Amino acid sequence: xxxxxxxxxxxxxxxxxxxxGRPNVGKSTLLNRVLGEKVAIVSxxxxxxxxRILGVHxxxxxxxxxxxxxxxxxxxxxxxxxxxxxxxxxxxxxDTVLLLVEAGTGPGGRVEVGEATRWIVEQAKRSGxxxxxxxxxxxxxxxxxxxxxxxxxxxxxPWTDVVPFSSFTGENVDAxxxxxxxxxxxxxxxxxxxxxxxxxxxxxxAAEYVREQVMLQTRQxxxxxxxVEVEEFDESARDEGRSGLVRISALLLVERSSQKAILIGKRxxxxxxxxxxxxxxxxxxxxxxxxxKLTVKVEERWSERAATLQKLGL
Ligand SMILES: Nc1nc2c(ncn2[C@@H]2O[C@H](COP(=O)(O)OP(=O)(O)OP(=O)(O)O)[C@@H](O)[C@H]2O)c(=O)[nH]1
Ligand SMILES: [Mg+2]
Numbered sequence: 001x002x003x004x005x006x007x008x009x010x011x012x013x014x015x016x017x018x019x020x021g022r023p024n025v026g027k028s029t030l031l032n033r034v035l036g037e038k039v040a041i042v043s044x045x046x047x048x049x050x051x052r053i054l055g056v057h058x059x060x061x062x063x064x065x066x067x068x069x070x071x072x073x074x075x076x077x078x079x080x081x082x083x084x085x086x087x088x089x090x091x092x093x094x095d096t097v098l099l100l101v102e103a104g105t106g107p108g109g110r111v112e113v114g115e116a117t118r119w120i121v122e123q124a125k126r127s128g129x130x131x132x133x134x135x136x137x138x139x140x141x142x143x144x145x146x147x148x149x150x151x152x153x154x155x156x157x158p159w160t161d162v163v164p165f166s167s168f169t170g171e172n173v174d175a176x177x178x179x180x181x182x183x184x185x186x187x188x189x190x191x192x193x194x195x196x197x198x199x200x201x202x203x204x205x206a207a208e209y210v211r212e213q214v215m216l217q218t219r220q221x222x223x224x225x226x227x228v229e230v231e232e233f234d235e236s237a238r239d240e241g242r243s244g245l246v247r248i249s250a251l252l253l254v255e256r257s258s259q260k261a262i263l264i265g266k267r268x269x270x271x272x273x274x275x276x277x278x279x280x281x282x283x284x285x286x287x288x289x290x291x292x293k294l295t296v297k298v299e300e301r302w303s304e305r306a307a308t309l310q311k312l313g314l
Pocket of ligand 2: 027028029040041042048049068069070071
């Protein structure tokens with residue numbers, strides 16, 4: 001009587017995936033969808049993400065460590081140049097590149113692959129890494145318009161796979177994760193603890209949640225003129241239950257006094273509204289009450305100063 005052979009256990013796959021693409025294509029939204037938690041802020045404006053954000057997805061048999069990156073664009077100014085540098089540098093540090101483009105066709109069902117996207121594809125190819133093309137926001141595109149989009153991009157690079165998906169509905173997100181997991185090297189051990197989601201400290205997330213509200217609630221150039229620095233993150237009154245309190249003081253840097261006036265708003269209404277929404281998000285994230293104090297300060301040309309950018313972690 002022979003013993004039954006155990007089914008060959010599938011090897012664990014673990015590695016890093018860079019999520020890259022033009023601004024606003026849905027990179028951060030995908031990361032949040034995969035993790036089930038908002039670790040990367042999202043807004044309808046381009047250039048929302050300013051730094052590289054680690055998000056770790058652990059599933060049976062696979063651990064995918066994503067780097068969400070700032071959108072690749074023609075950078076003007078020191079801050080934007082840093083953002084683009086950060087995204088490009090990430091290409092060489094990962095196992096697989098996930099390049100995102102938006103679903104949807106132009107007038108007459110035509111698909112125009114823009115110069116910017118061609119340049120991004122070239123950068124991704126130069127990395128020599130396996131390339132996966134993700135066609136995002138598929139919920140917005142009727143199924144028949146997906147095919148011309150896929151066809152337009154198919155010839156541009158030797159994609160391992162082309163996966164249309166929607167972070168809103170979740171359609172095909174699991175398929176995308178499967179494709180990415182299979183592209184990663186086999187590994188004997190996890191790269192990160194099983195329950196780890198991100199490397200960002202809560203105080204960093206707090207700064208980002210405030211900046212998200214600035215991106216969402218202010219107009220024109222103001223969202224781009226603001227940086228947020230958390231000066232105080234006091235957990236001394238925090239406890240295990242939901243009755244505790246975290247006190248956060250954050251500084252909102254702007255470049256000019258006219259911007260300070262708009263950010264504060266009439267009778268302080270704008271700043272109050274930013275604070276309220278950010279606090280609500282932080283209470284959900286931290287699982288306790290949050291006291292959030294916001295102060296606006298003019299720091300001329302902060303986005304051009306290397307020392308300030310470094311202090312802000314940019
Ligand atoms: N309809 C639809 N909209 C989406 C989807 N994913 C993202 N969006 C929207 O697209 C906009 C940009 O999303 P982000 O995730 O901030 O895009 P990003 O690529 O990270 O942008 P940057 O950080 O600026 O490079 C937001 O308004 C999102 O709500 C999706 O699956 N479907
Ligand atoms: Mg983003």
